[in-house]
Amino acid sequence: MKQFKGRVVVPGTVTAEALVSREGFNTLASFQKSLMFGDKDATCSDQNNPDIYGKAMHGKALCLPQTIGSTTGGMVIYCAAALSKEPACLLFSKPIDSLAAAGVILADVWTDASMPTVDSLGDEFLKAVETGMTVTIAEDGLVYIE
């Protein structure tokens, strides 16, 4: 088991299976199809992201450097949360970007969804975590992978 320490953006604890995007996560491109067509698994539709393209995002510990792309990004995360298609948590190796921050904060303030979010976990975190591993967020931004 490896331990990493980040900064809590949205508090909460959770254990979930990791889904790792090593490149920037394009929120609109990733969620677009699942939001439009009622896909409960929130299957990633971003053709440019081979790490997670075609994989279910709902309920997963989404591990990523940052998000990229359209400024609908935050609204998309909010809608995913309001429609119960959100990842279990978001874990950023870098400081969170403004679009992702908007999304997780909107989800926190305006929905009942729980989507703990930790950022600044460092490049080592993204090197160590693999899709399919078990990730646990504890209090105070501590993240465990095994």
Added chain:
Amino acid sequence: MPMQLTAEQQHILDGGKGEAFARIMKTLVMYGETFGAERMVPVTGKMGHLVTSFGLSVMKPLYGLMNELIEAGALSRQPFSVDPRPLDKNVPANPLQNLFFKVMYSKQRDYDAQLRKLGIAKDNAYSCTCYMDEVGNIPQKGDVLSWAESSAVVYANSVLGARCNRNSGILELFGSILGWAPCFGLLTDEGRKATWVVQLKTTKQPEAQVLGSAIGMRVMEDVPYIKGLDAWIGTELTQDARDYLKDMGAASASNGAVGLYHVENLTPEARELGDALITQDARVYVIDDEELMRVKAGYPCIWKSETAAPKLCFVGCPHLSLRQLHTWTERLLKALQNVGRQKVAIPTVFTAAPGVLEAFEKTDDFAKLKNAGVVTSYICPLMYMNNPLCGKMPVITNSNKLRTYTSARYYESDEILQRICGEVRQV
């Protein structure tokens, strides 16, 4: 560190103006504190710009939230423009695709009504290029904005010298409702400094959309200072240069997350401050012909058959300027003449803001373009391609943004011209 709020801001946060206003303020405070903002600053731009223009039936949470705001009287304090509409009957679509559009965007009328209540500037204020003269949402240098739409934000910051973070949809409206934005990132002098130097060493003027893509993919959300581009597009912000920067910026914002770039000797802050804008530890990215070829070669094609004949072509994502409409018309007519054709070989749509189209329609070029078989439209090509029955079609485009978000296949403008003129039949 908690933000220092004024008495008025604290009053709103404490619920003094009701639950909806309190939640709006809480959202902006949490957002600001995440990025170390110590205070809010007034939104000084005269107009806002919203990214969400589509009444997608499945985005129910968004419309519910809008209703909550309207019922609470939480309306925008400034008029705003909004991204392009998703539907236009002039754009080719078969009966099945049209049926799907009706179902898919069944909330469009309701959402348009919500936008009117919230404060949209005028009924045709729908374009991603709100900063065109014909649209009229043109911020001044130094204005603080609460905008979203990645291509508009990067243009306002870089070309106009306004100050705006890459806000998300909804957040931008919250800033326009309260009239404040948390002060961090691109609103600050420090946040506008370049942490990358992009050194251009190409042997010809790079295609704007590929250059932007390369920069975006490399620097992600950082601020690049681009050297060597002025050799190709000049040192004055002519309409030609502004169009180039519009397309380059849109690609950098969609292929990466660039919210601001500086171009040496050209963009307002680079002209004023020069190399002083570059941080000491800035990284260097050299772009030459090979690098651009490498980037372009990496674009995946997700058509069922890579050799399929294109059924539609979109030019204008982001929307074309009036000058671009004229230039495209001129080039197209010449190319058609060269191959002995009267009309385009592939159904083709040129998109621009309603106000730009209105101006274009008054010129001779409009009839010429129409006679050549090209449709002009105010539509958002991305919203069109979101229809799965359209997404399955082989569509080509010169937009790197459209390529990124849809199945549309990217070609440089010259290649697009060859294809729509029938010079190249196979892809």
